[in-house]
Amino acid sequence: MDSLIPTDLLNRLFETAVAAADPMQVLPRVLGPRPPGRVVVVGAGKASARMAEAVEHVWGPCEGLVITRYGYARPCQGIEIVEAAHPVPDAAGVAATRRMLDLLRGLGPEDRVLALISGGGSALLCAPAEGLTLADKQAVTAALLASGAPIERINTVRKHLSAVKGGQLAAAAYPARMRALLISDVPGDDPAFIASGPTVGDTSTAAEALKVLEEHAIAVPEAVRRHLLAGSGVLAPGAQALSRCETIIVAAPVQSLEAAASLARGKGCAVRSLGDALEGEAAELGAQLARMAMTYASARLPGESPLVLLSGGECTVSLPENPGLGGPNVEFLLSALNTLDGAPGIWALAADTDGVDGAAEVAGALIGPESLAQARASGLDPAQALAGHDAHSFFAALDAQVKPGPTLTNVNDFRAFLIL
Template identity: 50%
Template sequence: MTELEPKRFLTSIFRVAVAAADPELTIRSHLPEKPKGRTIVVGAGKGAAQMAAALEKAWDGPLDGVVVTRYGYAAPCERIRVLEASHPVPDEAGLAASRALLDAVSGLGADDLVIALVCGGGSALLPSPPQGLTLADEIAVNEALLASGAPISAMNAVRKHVSTIKGGRLAAAAHPARVVSLIVSDIPGDNPALVASGPTVPDEASREDALMIVAAYGMKLPDAVMAHLNTPQAAAPRPDDKRFAGNQVRLIASAAVSLEAAADEARRQGVEAIILSDSIEGEARDVGSVHAAIAREVATRDRPFRKPVLILSGGETTVTLRARGKGGRNSEFLLAFALGIDGVSGVHALAADTDGIDGSEDNAGAFADGETVMRMRTAGIDAKAMLAGNNAWTAFNAVDGLFVPGPTGTNVNDLRAILVR
């Protein structure tokens, strides 16, 4: 272990985890049978363009279609049109993209096939407010959800009831064509209906559930949105709707697979690896404190795992906004973690979003060790105050602790890797 450079080691773990979710490696084994009629491709998410490019290489018949991804995340495609829109705040380009996807599946017949390429980030990229609501209303909903601290399942229960494309509505618009959804899951528990708010996969959450979630988290939504949610027209299609009969859902990549690949890579480099869970949720700073307690116990008492060891976890934490600082859920997790291991030697950690972006800045996450808080203090940064102000990006930027790999082309949620030497 003495020859291991922690940042280099942790970066290698991240890259192997991302590679395990590379659509070019995973999509080929999940292709549907070719139809008698046309093959239309639609898709949305931060990795949708890379999925489209991989599908073009793997599919030897005719196809066309359109996908939407985040600005700067496009990949070259020959037959599938790639659109770009704003994330995490929806914009007019996203509105146009939603219309393009709905247009692409309209007028299809029973002999036609729709291949839906869906991954994380699609919710913001597909704004499509119902009649009577505006893009501004949908942006307000999105901002309220992101600030609420609600888990992703609750967020998507609300989102799909304020949309004409989410909650299975895109698949319903394609009826009677068969829809096969190829999904890269960034959702704890890998429920495909929650990825990108399920444009082609309905779930059981009802309009009444959405209203209860709004009340439970104290969300302040526009009056027009609340009026819409209180009408039967807001109800999303149910999973037993006959329009979905014959459709298929295929999970082509997930956090679980990527964490196993990361663990195998650690062992290949001579470090035992433990996976805590691939579906951890909760407030980012609280999850960070718990992970710090585990790391301290290993570092000081060799329990519950013997060192050297790599502790891995995945899932999607949430951040309740208390101020308007710069950050994201991974950097906030890691700042709480850094405070929890302050002064503990031999502990090094990386927390990063596998899509390459944590929050709205250009970093995927950050690195921390037992001296991170001390370095912040030397730089004039009060780590506790930064955490209180949701300003983790600023704190790690001050000590050159940000991790900036760039867009990865996939998204299987967050990766937390803690090395105890």
């Protein structure tokens, strides 16, 4: 491993995965020359400001507006960057989305639109459907996030409560020609679920959205129930208003895993990729992959190369009332730590590539064979922390957090086990 210590290698793998999805690296490969005539740039997501910066790096100053998370703005020459709240929307996001829609509705058939869409756009691009309020959307979003529902089901509800998702952003620009560039943060990379599909049609129904809320026991405001019973404005995939929109995924989790795998092999490690779309309850998946790591460790022969197990996807956490400070990646890792029970020769890192895991400005954490003993020696109870969904506090006390700050991209969770 070129004398790299395990923690250094794991940190390097995460950094490499993030760098592979940097908009400044991926967008110049697909932009091509600037189209003639009027070009308007719009977008939303945790990576959108960095995407706008990359566009202007290639095309020069542009007209437009993108919405990103607080703290994720980038300097642009012409494109306006607005910051708003994530994961629960706020008034700043609503006001910026309204201005974006007004800008698009004034375009004609000779105009061009470049839409920059990434994970986080479901909250940041916020236009409550007619008859609904921001408070309605905030209540439903917060409840869904706490329910442990998979992101696809959450986004199904979001788009049917929206006047901008489910193809409605592209429809607002019609008859202008739109090209949408997407950075995927969803398992399977379906454009309909990336930021709730503002540029693509959708086959789900308002009735299905209502069923999601009922199955996850979400207390639904009466205005939301009435709206879903009446249907929604989501566009079908073949709608005429979408006929002049081209949607392209420019970065996805699998590319980041491949970049990390290449680095690991270059350091003399064997690599097993478990896929980029692992989902489920974070604690359950953490225990499952920890058991897998122990199985590989027990089968190792003397002199074998180190082994790296890589995976991506999106874990969920079902939260009770008044949970501690946690997130899916650190909950995954805390469960893995308990399951490993000090097993020798195994290190692990789990972190979100956007730099934020759940309820803290922390990407994730890193553990090794001594971590459990160190925790107990410090008076920390990992089982209690796991039961209270307080993993961020646990790893902060252990000084084991991964804190890259805003990464300006988002290709979902990154997990790596290193077995020596």
